[in-house]
Amino acid sequence: MKVSIKILLYKKCIDYADQRISAIQKAIDEAIESGNDETKSSSGDKHETGRAMAQLEQEKGSKQLTEAIEFRGILKKINPEQKSEKIFLGSLVYTNRGCFYIAVAAGKIMIEDEVFFAISQVSPIALKLIGLSKNDNLVFNGNNYKIKEIV
Numbered sequence: 310m311k312v313s314i315k316i317l318l319y320k321k322c323i324d325y326a327d328q329r330i331s332a333i334q335k336a337i338d339e340a341i342e343s344g345n346d347e348t349k350s351s352s353g354d355k356h357e358t359g360r361a362m363a364q365l366e367q368e369k370g371s372k373q374l375t376e377a378i379e380f381r382g383i384l385k386k387i388n389p390e391q392k393s394e395k396i397f398l399g400s401l402v403y404t405n406r407g408c409f410y411i412a413v414a415a416g417k418i419m420i421e422d423e424v425f426f427a428i429s430q431v432s433p434i435a436l437k438l439i440g441l442s443k444n445d446n447l448v449f450n451g452n453n454y455k456i457k458e459i460v
Contacts, residue, residue: 311401311458311460312389312390312392312460314401314420314421314423314425314460315389315390315401315410315460316389316390317420318389318401318410318412318418318420318425318427319384319387319389319399319410319412321415321418321420321427322384322410322412322413322415322418322427323381323384325413325415325427326377326380326381326384326413326415327381329377329380330374330377330378330381333370333373333374333377334370334374336366336370336373337366337367337370337371337374340363340366340367340370341363341367343359343362343363343366344359344360344363344364344367380413383398383412383413383430384412384413386398386399387399387412392459392460393459394442394443394459395440395441395442395459396411396438396439396440396441396442396456396459397411397439397440398411398412398430398439399411399412400438400459400460401425401459401460402438402456402458402459402460403456403457403458403459403460404454404455404456404457405453405454405455405457406452406453406454407424407426408423408424408425408426409425409426409428409434409435409438410425410426410427410428411428411429411430411435411438411439412427412428412429412430413427413429414427414428414429414432415427433449434449437449438454438456441456442456442459443456443457443458443459444456444457
């Protein structure tokens with residue numbers, strides 16, 4: 310049962326990454342179109358400002374797209390059916406203070422009325438969790454966490 314939740318979390322993270330890539334690509338396409346429109350219809354300083362702004366948007370979008378593709382690449386490294394005694398990238402961790410899916414920073418995800426937090430492996434709490442085992446304890450931001458289960 311919990312393995313199926315882990316697979317659902319993985320799929321939701323993949324969907325999140327794909328939607329992010331699609332939205333960024335759309336923004337880049339719109340910036341390109343805007344730059345092309347400026348070339349066709351403007352002249353003088355206004356023309357140059359419009360083109361420069363469109364170019365900046367394209368560059369910003371390209372950087373975001375690269376990050377989103379890397380984000381998706383991290384997910385490709387995960388086998389959602391893999392289990393371990395210790396926490397690592399791809400683990401679903403049940404604690405006394407919440408459930409964490411160590412994958413990418415996709416935020417809060419609801420599955421079957423239960424809240425899960427998809428967090429990056431380099432987030433501060435993940436760095437404390439990685440390598441720990443069931444029944445281990447840790448303190449994070451003044452809160453005590455007890456690891457109840459690792460899936």
